[in-house]
Amino acid sequence: MxxxxxxxxxxxxxxxxxxxxxxxxxxxxxxxxxxxxxxxxxxxxxxxxxxxxxxxxxxxxxxxxxxxxxxxxxxxxxxxxxxxxxxxxxxxxxxxxxxxxxxxxxxxxxxxxxxxxxxxxxxxxxxxxxxxxxxxxxxxxxxxxxxxxxxxxxxxxxxxxxxxxxxxxxxxxxxxxxxxxxxxxxxxxxxxxxxxxxxxxxxGKITLCETPLKFVPVKKETKKKEAAPKKEAAPKKKEVAPAADEEEEEAKPAPPKAKNKLDLLPPSPFVLDAWKREYSNNDTKDAIKWFWEHFDPEGYSIWKVDYKYNDELTLTFMSNNLIGGFYARIERAHKYAFGSMIVRGENNNNTISGYFVVRGQEVPFEIYDAADFASYSFTKVEPAQYEEKKEEFYKYLAWDFEDCVDGKVFK
Ligand SMILES: N[C@@H](CCC(=O)N[C@@H](CS)C(=O)NCC(=O)O)C(=O)O
Missing domain, CATH: 1.20.1050.10 (Glutathione S-transferase Yfyf (Class Pi); Chain A, domain 2)
Structure with missing residues (x-):
């Protein structure tokens, strides 16, 4: 048959x-x-x-x-x-x-x-x-x-x-x-x-559950408060590997082959990859000068990012893993975005916040399509606010807060 x-x-x-x-x-x-x-x-x-x-x-x-x-x-x-x-x-x-x-x-x-x-x-x-x-x-x-x-x-x-x-x-x-x-x-x-x-x-053979699955954070990258980067020390090379997507269940549709609309924007003098190299290879204090000398507010935008449910956060390493999970899910945005997000506070009293720099004037599809995007607020920093926000922007990139416990850089 x-x-x-x-x-x-x-x-x-x-x-x-x-x-x-x-x-x-x-x-x-x-x-x-x-x-x-x-x-x-x-x-x-x-x-x-x-x-x-x-x-x-x-x-x-x-x-x-x-x-x-x-x-x-x-x-x-x-x-x-x-x-x-x-x-x-x-x-x-x-x-x-x-x-x-x-x-x-x-x-x-x-x-x-x-x-x-x-x-x-x-x-x-x-x-x-x-x-x-x-x-x-x-x-x-x-x-x-x-x-x-x-x-x-x-x-x-x-x-x-x-x-x-x-x-x-x-x-x-x-x-x-x-x-x-x-x-x-x-x-x-x-x-x-x-x-x-x-x-x-x-x-096939069905084996009934003996030990129930427990929540295991994606990647344990704890860092003691004492070991938080010193002033001026950039959190170098702290990249998050894209989560091994061995589970096909949640894989996102491959982006259509058509050109990404961000690739069709007028060319920008600010080269994101050059910025990422600058940030990775130099003290943030020096890198940030390069940033403001080269940044192109027409081709790129800056966003303050805050986790919406800070009052539900418990252990700081778990909060940091939430950042890792988010980064894994926006993996397709590497070409268009740079970000630094940190965990501030202590166990059972901490927050997740940071800054993103993205191509274009909107949050790219590759970010807002992530399942947990809705858990974060992205607030645009308008060029008129740059002066006022420069210090804070720098501190988020340098992880230069007294209460900074850990963080992750998306680059
Ligand atoms: N109700 C649907 C559910 C199908 C479904 O969720 N499929 C998963 C794999 S089991 C999937 O393709 N996920 C990929 C995605 O969400 O993009 C059915 O029973 O067929």
Missing amino acids: SPIGTIKSYPNNPRVAKAQIAAAYNGLEINVEAFDLSKDRTPEFLNKFPMGKVPVFESDKVDLTESSAIGYYAAALKEDSALLGKTAVDKALIVQWMLFAETEISVNSSGWVLPLRGIWPYLKPNVDAAATKLKRALGALNTVLLTKTYLVGHEITYADIAIVTALISSYTQVLDKAARAEFKNVTRYFTTVTSKPLFQKYL
């Missing part, structure tokens, strides 16, 4: 297994083609699938996104398939569970698990809220499963395929034995369903 179409995704994505299992129950097959989110989102791909997410499905009959729809299509391809229910009641219940899997389980397990894996920014209140919402959904599911082996009727339907594949991430990464015991009907159901041969075939 020839495959019903091709799914593209990175490997071991349970959203792909959802369609494969549904197809297999109907005696059908789907081709799977490896897709690298960091390389394969070509303009042609984005033209066809503007959301730029995987999995996607292509066939001579239909192109689809949304894994639930892809799985549903595989389930619907066999006439009278038991997977989609025989009666209107069962059909509606199956849709109910399919939506529940997406909106109550997948979304919340992503909100809990992905920040812990460093794929999404870690903002504790958001992670806690996602965990609470997921547990609420599991509680409801647990009640329903008290008297049931399968969700709809007495055999596997697409409802079970959708729910079980959505549970994989939390059951393997954050719900340890004690947490699973709170939802023992769901746990029994999860192990029963995932041990079915067709589930095993496409999900």
Whole structure:
């Protein structure tokens, strides 16, 4: 039998297994083609699938996104398939569970698990809220499963395929034995369903979580207050390596090949790379003179940056890691931006603030597109304010504040 179409995704994505299992129950097959989110989102791909997410499905009959729809299509391809229910009641219940899997389980397990894996920014209140919402959904599911082996009727339907594949991430990464015991009907159901041969075939061996993931800061670059740069000493070569994007889940669409609009601006006499070299190789006191001699306020702009949720910051090294996470996410802005952001204060009483110099008169797309951009306010320093702000600008670049604990330079 020839495959019903091709799914593209990175490997071991349970959203792909959802369609494969549904197809297999109907005696059908789907081709799977490896897709690298960091390389394969070509303009042609984005033209066809503007959301730029995987999995996607292509066939001579239909192109689809949304894994639930892809799985549903595989389930619907066999006439009278038991997977989609025989009666209107069962059909509606199956849709109910399919939506529940997406909106109550997948979304919340992503909100809990992905920040812990460093794929999404870690903002504790958001992670806690996602965990609470997921547990609420599991509680409801647990009640329903008290008297049931399968969700709809007495055999596997697409409802079970959708729910079980959505549970994989939390059951393997954050719900340890004690947490699973709170939802023992769901746990029994999860192990029963995932041990079915067709589930095993496409999900592989599932190892239930033993030690739940904990928040691990992206990069630990603590620096004691005492070791903060002395006056005039520039924080040299303190660059942040772009976060290893081994997790494709959050990779951003590759920028379209078309020229960046910032490259089309009239040429500027201020050469950002020359400034970065100047800053890296000289005392900030000397570098800053070079800066003001060469700065071009028409081609570039200066922005004061402040973290919006300073009152939620706790340990200073964690605040510094937030800066590191932000820099990793604006990695594409290196060509157009320079910044120095510092952590000031002490554990449980600190702030994140700094300055950015960017090409053009607006915050570039490469910065405002970052998931955590909304956590920072960017306030433009107008040329008329330069004189008044020069001293502060210098201090942020030299990390020359008594209460400066640590910081990171984006260059
Ligand atoms: N609701 C969608 C979610 C798809 C999704 O979030 N895909 C992730 C990988 S699992 C992705 O492509 N992320 C890349 C991005 O956000 O740019 C589905 O079920 O297909």
